[in-house]
Amino acid sequence: MKTIKIGIIGDFNPQNPTHVATNDGIGHAAEVLSIPIEAVWLPTNQTANHADYHGLFGSPGSPYRSFDGALSGIRFAREKSIPFLGTCGGLQHLMIEYARNVMGLTDAAHAESDPYASCLFVTPLSCSLAGKTMEVTFKPDSRAALACQSSRSMEAYYCNFGLNPQYRAQMQSAGLSVTGTDENGEVRVVELASHPFFIGTLFVPQARSKPGSPHPLVLAFCRAAARRG
Numbered sequence: 001m002k003t004i005k006i007g008i009i010g011d012f013n014p015q016n017p018t019h020v021a022t023n024d025g026i027g028h029a030a031e032v033l034s035i036p037i038e039a040v041w042l043p044t045n046q047t048a049n050h051a052d053y054h055g056l057f058g059s060p061g062s063p064y065r066s067f068d069g070a071l072s073g074i075r076f077a078r079e080k081s082i083p084f085l086g087t088c089g090g091l092q093h094l095m096i097e098y099a100r101n102v103m104g105l106t107d108a109a110h111a112e113s114d115p116y117a118s119c120l121f122v123t124p125l126s127c128s129l130a131g132k133t134m135e136v137t138f139k140p141d142s143r144a145a146l147a148c149q150s151s152r153s154m155e156a157y158y159c160n161f162g163l164n165p166q167y168r169a170q171m172q173s174a175g176l177s178v179t180g181t182d183e184n185g186e187v188r189v190v191e192l193a194s195h196p197f198f199i200g201t202l203f204v205p206q207a208r209s210k211p212g213s214p215h216p217l218v219l220a221f222c223r224a225a226a227r228r229g
Contacts, residue, residue: 003036004229006222007050009073009090010059012041018060018088018158018204025206026057028214029222037222044069050076055083055197055225058090060158060204063113071097083197083224085217088159091200092122095163095171095190103174105167112161123164125186129157129202136188136203142179143199144189147220155188155203162202163187197224 030037042048044066056077064070074097077084086094099108109117138145180189192198205215
């Protein structure tokens, strides 16, 4: 049986519980799918051949060592139709990559790494979500809803940054849809409908993964990568 290779875009830190959970979550999915999956971390400050992988995963835990290195991997996945799942920091950088290279906002920036930029596309949340578990509502018929087989899910958060609300309508008009929100209607999941599998979540689904019970979104991502393999 062919081994499915997944590249994790991020800078692995064994002390970061979300990084450990990322490895574990992919492993749990591999067990349930009964397929061999090799997960390889791709440091953002090193050159990587993204074409070697059947799926790319945008890891939590920003800022990355190289902002541009992270964006290049996300762009490759988007343009080459490689399954992609970005969580927490992975979602934040997914949105900035889309803003720069699709929406034409070439100066789109992240307030964490460039707080005085002219176009802050990702900004501090009104209230930190770090350490919280909150309900997410999925848009009917979205990939997230179909993967979770539910319109709602309780999810774990580790972040302090999210989409700048003033760009939400423009982003959706450009094709990156908001498919998951919190109780106040704030962005928690985005998807690119024109792509085989391109999803970003502000929460960290892999944090809820357990042996024999991988998170449905991680499972769906790994299944999409296996189809490409």
